[in-house]
Amino acid sequence: MTDSYVCPNCERVEDRSYRVRLIVLTCPDCGDNGRFLNMTLVDRLREVPESDRPDDWGEMPLDARLEYAIREGLLDVSFTGPLHAE
Numbered sequence: 543m544t545d546s547y548v549c550p551n552c553e554r555v556e557d558r559s560y561r562v563r564l565i566v567l568t569c570p571d572c573g574d575n576g577r578f579l580n581m582t583l584v585d586r587l588r589e590v591p592e593s594d595r596p597d598d599w600g601e602m603p604l605d606a607r608l609e610y611a612i613r614e615g616l617l618d619v620s621f622t623g624p625l626h627a628e
């Protein structure tokens with residue numbers, strides 16, 4: 543079993559054999575040292591309704607969207623809970 547992690551800037555996907563919310567990695571594609579988000583969280587961010595998104599949502603990197611969504615209570619806590627390292 544692997545989990546997929548998505549580059550916050552260019553959306554390159556990396557697979558890892560463990561499940562956490564995010565991993566810090568230098569991206570082989572865009573060279574950015576960023577927080578790769580667990581794919582399941584990326585999917586949840588795509589489901590945030592338009593009316594709940596800030597105006598610059600489209601320009602925000604994925605990790606900034608995640609921070610915003612958690613701060614604003616847009617992400618279900620019961621979902622993010624199990625994503626701690628095991």
Ligand SMILES: [Zn+2]
Nearest residue numbers: 549552569572
């Ligand atoms: Zn990248």
